Amino acid sequence: MKTDVEKVIKAIKGSKSALTEIMHECKGDIYKIAYLYMKNEDEALEVLNEVVYKVCISIRKLKSPEYFNTWLTRITINIALNTLKKKKRVTENETQVSHEDISKFSIDERMEDNLVLKMDLMKSIDKLQFNEKTVIILKYFEDLTIPQIADTLSWPVGTVKTRLYKALAFLKSELDY
Amino acid sequence: MLDKLNDIQIPDKADKVVNSAIRRGRRTLVMRRTMCIMTSIFVFSAVLFGGAYASPAIAASLSKVPFVGSIFKEFSDEGIKAVKEKGLTKSLELEVTNGDATVAIKEVYYDKSRISLGLVVKGIKPYGETITDLYYGDRRISGAITGIINDQPDDLYYATFSADIPEDIPDKFDMKVVIGEDWGQGRKFEFMVPLDRTLANQETKQIYIMKEIETNEGTILIKKLQFTPSTTSIDYEFDKTSKEPKISLRISSPNNEPKVLEILTGTLDEDRSRDTYVACFKFEPVQDITNEYRVDIIGEDGEVITSIDIK
Numbered sequence: 001m002k003t004d005v006e007k008v009i010k011a012i013k014g015s016k017s018a019l020t021e022i023m024h025e026c027k028g029d030i031y032k033i034a035y036l037y038m039k040n041e042d043e044a045l046e047v048l049n050e051v052v053y054k055v056c057i058s059i060r061k062l063k064s065p066e067y068f069n070t071w072l073t074r075i076t077i078n079i080a081l082n083t084l085k086k087k088k089r090v091t092e093n094e095t096q097v098s099h100e101d102i103s104k105f106s107i108d109e110r111m112e113d114n115l116v117l118k119m120d121l122m123k124s125i126d127k128l129q130f131n132e133k134t135v136i137i138l139k140y141f142e143d144l145t146i147p148q149i150a151d152t153l154s155w156p157v158g159t160v161k162t163r164l165y166k167a168l169a170f171l172k173s174e175l176d177y
Numbered sequence: 178m179l180d181k182l183n184d185i186q187i188p189d190k191a192d193k194v195v196n197s198a199i200r201r202g203r204r205t206l207v208m209r210r211t212m213c214i215m216t217s218i219f220v221f222s223a224v225l226f227g228g229a230y231a232s233p234a235i236a237a238s239l240s241k242v243p244f245v246g247s248i249f250k251e252f253s254d255e256g257i258k259a260v261k262e263k264g265l266t267k268s269l270e271l272e273v274t275n276g277d278a279t280v281a282i283k284e285v286y287y288d289k290s291r292i293s294l295g296l297v298v299k300g301i302k303p304y305g306e307t308i309t310d311l312y313y314g315d316r317r318i319s320g321a322i323t324g325i326i327n328d329q330p331d332d333l334y335y336a337t338f339s340a341d342i343p344e345d346i347p348d349k350f351d352m353k354v355v356i357g358e359d360w361g362q363g364r365k366f367e368f369m370v371p372l373d374r375t376l377a378n379q380e381t382k383q384i385y386i387m388k389e390i391e392t393n394e395g396t397i398l399i400k401k402l403q404f405t406p407s408t409t410s411i412d413y414e415f416d417k418t419s420k421e422p423k424i425s426l427r428i429s430s431p432n433n434e435p436k437v438l439e440i441l442t443g444t445l446d447e448d449r450s451r452d453t454y455v456a457c458f459k460f461e462p463v464q465d466i467t468n469e470y471r472v473d474i475i476g477e478d479g480e481v482i483t484s485i486d487i488k
Contacts, residue, residue, distance in 0.1 A: 016203070019199070020199055023199060024192070024195055027187070027191050027192070027195050028187050028191075031185075031188075032185045032187075045188065045194050048194050048195070048198075049197065049198045051198075052195050052199060052202070053198040055202075056201075056203065
């Protein structure tokens with residue numbers, strides 16, 4: 001999602017037309033991320049509805065318009081998580097941010113991209129827990145770097161790396177790679 | 178990888194959903210602006226006409242930790258929920274801010290079995306690292322503190338804390354409450370909370386039993402049964418050489434089916450002077466107590482240890 005910063009500034013200042021344009025430009029990206037979590041159209045639309053509503057009532061509090069995309073991604077992920085929790089499809093354990101020892105995951109960083117190319121990503125990420133799925137979505141679908149992911153999720157960089165390598169190690173074992 | 182994302186089709190309905198959400202957002206913003214204006218007018222009028230009027234609603238809206246509803250109703254045990262239903266609790270708007278943290282006491286309940294406080298806390302994390310002390314004059318009276326803490330976003334906590342209390346404190350007094358951080362900045366939040374259990378006392382019964390019972394695990398001294406609007410409690414002692422008895426209570430009366438009461442909490446203390454353990458266990462309150470009923474005290478094996486007829 002790459003949104004025109006000028007338009008965001010106008011929306012923050014109260015321009016209804018700017019806000020409406022932004023939301024229609026972003027709706028596809030919001031929906032696709034929501035769909036990756038919810039796995040069905042109705043619930044993905046439910047998440048889309050809540051995200052747009054939340055943006056409308058909160059955009060004036062956004063202090064840095066250049067971070068609009070990061071902010072929007074975070075809202076989308078949080079609302080998807082809350083929706084999954086309400087439907088009891090995610091547990092507290094899945095969403096805990098813990099600082100695990102990265103060294104116990106044996107995947108080679110250099111193999112990472114090759115691995116991702118070979119797999120059926122859509123099927124495989126369904127099996128991941130919420131936090132790990134989020135990191136995979138942001139890295140490989142949103143094309144964010146690890147520091148950008150850390151910024152979006154307000155996680156330490158080490159935690160992002162841990163989650164990423166844990167996810168890839170799991171996916172590797174799934175493929176018997 | 179981005180190709181995979183492009184495989185997800187955006188439904189036609191998405192446009193409608195976005196427009197509907199935008200309209201909903203605009204309505205919310207209009208409502209908020211209206212409330213803000215109305216509140217300002219009200220406060221201004223109160224100041225203009227003497228300022229003696231104190232609206233709880235206004236106080237709540239000016240609070241740094243506003244909460245709509247009842248902490249007791251939503252985040253407490255069955256005993257506190259029962260007294261809330263009966264109207265025996267008191268709403269407060271006591272709030273103390275220290276630095277960037279605020280603690281508010283929103284509700285209080287007092288009877289012969291406990292004092293309970295409904296709190297909203299912002300800016301102290303984790304809230305479980307605080308200590309709550311209750312005072313009658315200079316005397317610290319809080320004993321076991323149990324609580325239900327509900328973790329909200331934005332460093333906000335809703336909590337109900339209940340404390341056991343000594344028998345010899347008055348029915349009506351102003352209690353000092355000090356909530357202190359046990360770590361970090363060591364900040365303290367001090368309140369004076371008015372307590373009155375006159376109404377609760379009308380639905381309170383204490384029965385001193387002082388009966389020794391022999392069981393397979395050893396001797397138990399059943400000391401007291403107490404019925405308050407928020408709990409049914411049993412006090413007993415057992416010898417240190419005995420295994421701890423796991424006791425439950427069953428209530429029956431001419432008009433009601435026998436019911437095993439749900440346990441809420443319990444304390445177990447050592448009495449070194451007599452080599453015994455002193456236990457107090459609290460169960461859900463008995464509703465609709467008739468003049469006559471029977472209490473069966475049941476052991477771990479399901480057998481009735483003893484029965485007490487209350488008249």
